[in-house]
Amino acid sequence: PEPHEYALLAGLGLIGFATSDNSVKAEIWKALDESLKNDGARNRNIRVPVVNAIGLLRPDPTDEQGKDLFLKCVKTLDDYWQEELGAGDQLIQSHVPPAMSKLFDDVDVEADEDLKKLYDGFREAYLDQLNGRSRSKKSNIDIDRSLVLALGRMTQPNNGKKPKDGPPTPELDLKISLSLQKYYEDGQDQQAKFFSLLSIGMIGGIENRNFLIQALEKGSKA
Secondary structure (H helix, E strand, O other): OHHHHHHHHHHHHHHHHHOOOHHHHHHHHHHHHHHHHOHHHOOHHHHHHHHHHHHHHOOOOOOHHHHHHHHHHHHHHHHHHHOOOOHHHHHHHOOHHHHHHHHOOOOOHHHOHHHHHHHHHHHHHHHHHHOOOOOOOOOOHHHHHHHHHHHHHOOOOOOOOOOOOOOOOOHHHHHHHHHHHHHHHHOOOHHHHHHHHHHHHHHOOHHHHHHHHHHHHOOOOO
16 A cells, blocks of 8 residues: 555665665665655655655765765656646755755765865856756745755854855855845745745854845744
8 A cells, every 4th residue: 555655665774874884775775766666666655765764874975885876866856856847846846955964964975076066066056047047947845845955064163255254155055144134035936935044044154144134024924
């Protein structure tokens, strides 16, 4: 039965999260990858736990086996994200950016040039999608909501271009914080605007803190 399969898939993700054995994670990834690509399992209640379970696997990419598996997980998620689907199925695709952000959570991208390029590439692509500069035809509003939340996990604190103490905020990280601030002020979807505030807070930094204080002072009942 479908609920039984849903529970099994979600459970696999939690097992993958709990173990540090990349060989176990690899077996789980294989099952999840096959399930996502299986035309007979395109039901949204199946695809959602698969996408989220892959995000929980988080293989350690500091050795050859782990990096190979990490790249396979990334490819599985991105391949599904790149599919041109209707608005209803885009609701399921919206789970990909947050899952991708979780996959990168404990990765020191600065220590691996290949992973750094990959990471920045996803951040730039998600930002372009949020700002309407992507060639993608995604139109479901849940896409904006997911992008806002994902970028909140993938961005360094915003201390401005010329902070009094410490190094300047990297250009892409600064651009993301400013875009989230702009979305809160001018965005079309109220829920995504609220999520923008959450992400700005998760990112942190003196400039984001100041923005949140100003937003609080001007807040309405909503």
